Structure formats: C-alpha cells, structure tokens
Amino acid sequence: MKEYTERRQLNNEGFSLIELLIAIVILSIIVVPLLHSFVTSARTNAKSRNTMHATAIAEDVMEQFEAHTLEEMADTYEAATPTGFTNSVQKDASLDVDGDGAAEDGIWRYTFRDEKTTSGIYDVVVTLDPNGYTALNEKDIVNIQNLAGNLNAVYSESEDAAQEAYGYFEAYSGGRDVMEIARNTTKTIEISIDSSRILLDLGDGENVETDVYLVTASTVYHCNSAILTGISGDYPQNGTDYVIFSNEEAVRAKAAELKKQKESGNPVDAEEIISQLANIIVCLQPRVEATQSAVTSAVDKVIVNNPKNVQTNLFLVEQTPSAERIDSFTDESTGFNPYSSWNNNYKAAFELRETWPGWMSSAGASIDSACRLRTNLIDRSNTEYIFNDLSVSGAAGNAVGDVAKDIMGADGGLTPTERRNRIYDMRVQVYSRDTIGVQSPVLTMTGTVIE
Incomplete structure (x- = not known):
C-alpha cells in the first residue's frame, strides 16, 4: 500500500506596500477630520466657558455700579491688592474714549483684576462717559x-x-x-x-x-x-x-x-x-x-x-x-x-x-x-x-x-x-489675564448708569 502525504502550503506573502499606503490614506481621510473636529470642539468649549465667565463678571460689575456711587467703587477697587497687579482709577479724566483723536472730559476709568472665578483670572476695564448727556448732567x-x-x-x-x-x-x-x-x-x-x-x-x-x-x-x-x-x-x-x-x-x-x-x-x-x-x-x-x-x-x-x-x-x-x-x-x-x-x-x-x-x-x-x-x-x-x-x-x-x-x-x-454729572454711558471690557493692550477683550458689555 502506497502512502501519500498531503502537503499544505501556507500563504505568507502579507500586504504589499501599495496596499498599506492605500490603507493609510483611507485612514487619514477618515481620522484627520475627526481629530480636527475634536480640536475645534475643545477650542469652542473653552472659548464658550471663557465668554461665560467674562459675561458673569461684566454683569456683576454693572450691578455693583448701579448699587454704589463712583467714589465708593473707586475706594473698593483701590483698596484691593491682587497678586501681580495694581488696581487703578482715573477720576474725572480727559480721555479719548470714542477713538476720534479728541479727548472727552469727565471720564472715569477703573482698571482692576478679578480673581473671583475658579476657572481663571481676568482683568477688567470699566469706562464711564457722561458726555452723551450734557443737557441732563448740567x-x-x-x-x-x-x-x-x-x-x-x-x-x-x-x-x-x-x-x-x-x-x-x-x-x-x-x-x-x-x-x-x-x-x-x-x-x-x-x-x-x-x-x-x-x-x-x-x-x-x-x-x-x-x-x-x-x-x-x-x-x-x-x-x-x-x-x-x-x-x-x-x-x-x-x-x-x-x-x-x-x-x-x-x-x-x-x-x-x-x-x-x-x-x-x-x-x-x-x-x-x-x-x-x-x-x-x-x-x-x-x-x-x-x-x-x-x-x-x-x-x-x-x-x-x-x-x-x-x-x-x-x-x-x-x-x-x-x-x-x-x-x-x-x-x-x-x-x-x-x-x-x-x-x-x-x-x-x-x-x-x-x-x-x-x-x-x-x-x-x-x-x-x-x-x-x-x-x-x-x-x-x-x-x-x-x-x-x-x-x-x-x-x-x-x-x-x-x-x-x-x-x-x-x-x-x-x-x-x-451741578454735576449724574448719568453715564458705561462700557465693561473683560480681558484674559495680562492681555490689556495686547489682545482684544474676551467680552465687551455696554449700558447706562445713573448715579
């Protein structure tokens, strides 16, 4: 009786280089937009949180100015000593607020650091301008x-x-x-x-x-x-x-x-x-x-x-x-x-x-x-x-x-x-930490204050 031995041949050839490159290209086409979407979403969420915190700060500042006199707010901010920052108040100054090159009189500008939010530190500039209400203020x-x-x-x-x-x-x-x-x-x-x-x-x-x-x-x-x-x-x-x-x-x-x-x-x-x-x-x-x-x-x-x-x-x-x-x-x-x-x-x-x-x-x-x-x-x-x-x-x-x-x-x-100024246009600008004069504010909020 003659014995026959079956020989099984295994396929050990693997992927060719071309196949691998095609797979990488396909994967890139799929993954890169997803990664970009994740990055964009993270940035958007961070910006939204930043804007949300800035909005809360601006609203709180406006409420404070509605409840207190300008002098009282000056005393509050000038008495504070935040780390690495000096709060300042320009009282009844002449400043170019509207950017036309001419200074307006009677401006109040408060610059201070807000450290109350747990997620970050913000710098705030509050400008009060009475010049739009001359007939009433005088x-x-x-x-x-x-x-x-x-x-x-x-x-x-x-x-x-x-x-x-x-x-x-x-x-x-x-x-x-x-x-x-x-x-x-x-x-x-x-x-x-x-x-x-x-x-x-x-x-x-x-x-x-x-x-x-x-x-x-x-x-x-x-x-x-x-x-x-x-x-x-x-x-x-x-x-x-x-x-x-x-x-x-x-x-x-x-x-x-x-x-x-x-x-x-x-x-x-x-x-x-x-x-x-x-x-x-x-x-x-x-x-x-x-x-x-x-x-x-x-x-x-x-x-x-x-x-x-x-x-x-x-x-x-x-x-x-x-x-x-x-x-x-x-x-x-x-x-x-x-x-x-x-x-x-x-x-x-x-x-x-x-x-x-x-x-x-x-x-x-x-x-x-x-x-x-x-x-x-x-x-x-x-x-x-x-x-x-x-x-x-x-x-x-x-x-x-x-x-x-x-x-x-x-x-x-x-x-x-x-005779004194009683009504002011109010602008609150909230900046990320140490970016006043360097970057645009995170948020600008405007309103009117009657002292």
Missing part, C-alpha cells in the same frame, strides 16, 4: 436724596404739565397765541394736611393710640377770563385732590403684626407703631413762558392747609428749567429769552394756613408755625410769603413778608442746588 438739581423714605409726602409734576391747560384756554381765546395765554395764566398748587387719632389693639388688653396722616394735593390753572369767551377761566381737568401720603393702612398692618408676635409669646414694643409725617416735598416747575415781562402778581402759588397744626417740614423746591424747555420758548424775532426772563421776572408765592387761637397780628412774629418752611425760593427777593391764621377772619389773620418768614422759620440752607 441741569441744576436740588439735592433732596437725604429725604428718601416712607415718612415723606412728595408732590411733583412734569415740566410741560401746563401745556394741556394752555391748549384748552387757546380754544376759547379768539386766536391768541400760547405765549399770551401763558402770560395770563396762574397756577395754584394746594396741599392739605389732615390727621386723626386711632386706637390700636395689641392683644392681652394692651391698646395704643397714635396719629395717622393724610396729605392730598391739587393743581388749578386759571386764565384771565377777560381774554376768554364762553368759559370761566379754570382748566376743568385740574383741581381734583389726589393722595400723596396716607399711612393709616400701614400703621394698622404694623399693629396687627405686633399683635401676632405677642400671641406667639414674643415681646413687642408699642413705640414701633408711633407714626410720623416727617416731610412734605413740593417740586415746583416754574413756568418760564409766563414771565415775558415784569409781573405784579405771582404766576405760581403754593398753599399749604394745616388746620390741625401737624408738625412737619415743607420742602418747597424750585426746579431749574431744562435747556429743551428754554429753547422751545425762545423767540429770536422778539428777543425773548425765557432763561433771563425767568431769572429776572419769575414771581412765586407761598402761603401757610394754620390755626392759632388767640392770634394777634401785632404779635404774630412771636409764634412758631407747626409746619416749617425749607425752600430755595428764598434766593428770589420777589417771592411772596403769607402766614394765615385760620382762627381769625380776614386780613387780620395774615402776616406777610419777613414776619411770615420768621413765623415759618423759613430757611434756604437745606435745599442747595448742585
């Missing part, structure tokens, strides 16, 4: 911010509040122009103060009695009926009382809160609900258009009725007309300049009415009124002052001029006017 404003709070009654009116009244009178004037209507129109603001006593239950048989206050205001425009036809001369849309202060509801709510605390076993202090009317603030918008010539009687009048002799302060604050309003009434053909006319001719009157039994006009200056007058109208020598004792009829109850001012304790020192 307006004289009475500083009464120290009177803020919930114990004050405030009356204010828009600068052009009289325009609707002029339009109403003009329709009955036989074609007279607005300037003549204004010259023949007077404005009276009337403030009325009322008080009453209420009894409050604090529980466990404890009661407390306190005063509560109601203050209302009304405005009446009256045009000389001699130049009108068919109407009495009063503007009908004015004259309705509206409330500018009322604290009875708040006092009762506070008493209910204290009673609830007491029922829970907590001690309470009844003095917490003793109410007060601290100040009445009247912001008077003078009508420059009504002062085209010297006037013999007041064009604007403020009357305060205080029959119960409530003790409070009245801040009568004459506001300075805006440039826009002065321009709107300037007449080059006649040479009428409302600003100079207002300064020279504007005449206002203030009258306080209280009740003082036993009043004698000859001894009127010996009493002090319950409502004390604080006003910048004292600077105007032609302002009229009247104190009227409601317990005496007719002229016998009146004190005028310096005697009235003495009775009311009239003082102009508490309502100073000031």
Whole structure:
C-alpha cells in the first residue's frame, strides 16, 4: 500500500506596500477630520466657558455700579491688592474714549483684576462717559436724596404739565397765541394736611393710640377770563385732590403684626407703631413762558392747609428749567429769552394756613408755625410769603413778608442746588489675564448708569 502525504502550503506573502499606503490614506481621510473636529470642539468649549465667565463678571460689575456711587467703587477697587497687579482709577479724566483723536472730559476709568472665578483670572476695564448727556448732567438739581423714605409726602409734576391747560384756554381765546395765554395764566398748587387719632389693639388688653396722616394735593390753572369767551377761566381737568401720603393702612398692618408676635409669646414694643409725617416735598416747575415781562402778581402759588397744626417740614423746591424747555420758548424775532426772563421776572408765592387761637397780628412774629418752611425760593427777593391764621377772619389773620418768614422759620440752607454729572454711558471690557493692550477683550458689555 502506497502512502501519500498531503502537503499544505501556507500563504505568507502579507500586504504589499501599495496596499498599506492605500490603507493609510483611507485612514487619514477618515481620522484627520475627526481629530480636527475634536480640536475645534475643545477650542469652542473653552472659548464658550471663557465668554461665560467674562459675561458673569461684566454683569456683576454693572450691578455693583448701579448699587454704589463712583467714589465708593473707586475706594473698593483701590483698596484691593491682587497678586501681580495694581488696581487703578482715573477720576474725572480727559480721555479719548470714542477713538476720534479728541479727548472727552469727565471720564472715569477703573482698571482692576478679578480673581473671583475658579476657572481663571481676568482683568477688567470699566469706562464711564457722561458726555452723551450734557443737557441732563448740567441741569441744576436740588439735592433732596437725604429725604428718601416712607415718612415723606412728595408732590411733583412734569415740566410741560401746563401745556394741556394752555391748549384748552387757546380754544376759547379768539386766536391768541400760547405765549399770551401763558402770560395770563396762574397756577395754584394746594396741599392739605389732615390727621386723626386711632386706637390700636395689641392683644392681652394692651391698646395704643397714635396719629395717622393724610396729605392730598391739587393743581388749578386759571386764565384771565377777560381774554376768554364762553368759559370761566379754570382748566376743568385740574383741581381734583389726589393722595400723596396716607399711612393709616400701614400703621394698622404694623399693629396687627405686633399683635401676632405677642400671641406667639414674643415681646413687642408699642413705640414701633408711633407714626410720623416727617416731610412734605413740593417740586415746583416754574413756568418760564409766563414771565415775558415784569409781573405784579405771582404766576405760581403754593398753599399749604394745616388746620390741625401737624408738625412737619415743607420742602418747597424750585426746579431749574431744562435747556429743551428754554429753547422751545425762545423767540429770536422778539428777543425773548425765557432763561433771563425767568431769572429776572419769575414771581412765586407761598402761603401757610394754620390755626392759632388767640392770634394777634401785632404779635404774630412771636409764634412758631407747626409746619416749617425749607425752600430755595428764598434766593428770589420777589417771592411772596403769607402766614394765615385760620382762627381769625380776614386780613387780620395774615402776616406777610419777613414776619411770615420768621413765623415759618423759613430757611434756604437745606435745599442747595448742585451741578454735576449724574448719568453715564458705561462700557465693561473683560480681558484674559495680562492681555490689556495686547489682545482684544474676551467680552465687551455696554449700558447706562445713573448715579
């Protein structure tokens, strides 16, 4: 028997060089875009995180500037000592902010390092520019911010509040122009103060009695009926009382809160609900258009009725007309300049009415009124002052001029006017660490800040 041996031949040839190169090319075509996509995605994510952190920093900075004055922010940043960086503040400087080659005045620039984020350190430049708001910033404003709070009654009116009244009178004037209507129109603001006593239950048989206050205001425009036809001369849309202060509801709510605390076993202090009317603030918008010539009687009048002799302060604050309003009434053909006319001719009157039994006009200056007058109208020598004792009829109850001012304790020192920048364009630029002046900011955020 013949044996046959089967020989198996193995294929050991492998890939050829050409096949290997083709495989590498195919792999490159597939992998390289994927790698590029991964790199791009990583860079995008990093940039997004960077932008997100920068946005959070910029928003926080803007909130800080809205809550604090420029000086307070300067103190905050200049007091900080970050590692490897010196915070700096340029105060009220002249800088070229808009890049036109000319420096603008009044710029504030804060440069500081922010190390609050856990992912990195950023440098920040904040620029505040008031130059876009010159007309507003240069307006004289009475500083009464120290009177803020919930114990004050405030009356204010828009600068052009009289325009609707002029339009109403003009329709009955036989074609007279607005300037003549204004010259023949007077404005009276009337403030009325009322008080009453209420009894409050604090529980466990404890009661407390306190005063509560109601203050209302009304405005009446009256045009000389001699130049009108068919109407009495009063503007009908004015004259309705509206409330500018009322604290009875708040006092009762506070008493209910204290009673609830007491029922829970907590001690309470009844003095917490003793109410007060601290100040009445009247912001008077003078009508420059009504002062085209010297006037013999007041064009604007403020009357305060205080029959119960409530003790409070009245801040009568004459506001300075805006440039826009002065321009709107300037007449080059006649040479009428409302600003100079207002300064020279504007005449206002203030009258306080209280009740003082036993009043004698000859001894009127010996009493002090319950409502004390604080006003910048004292600077105007032609302002009229009247104190009227409601317990005496007719002229016998009146004190005028310096005697009235003495009775009311009239003082102009508490309502100073000031001129300064208040509104700014704000730009916050957030940079990566040590890149100010080298690279563009990661983020720029803009807004407006009112100090």
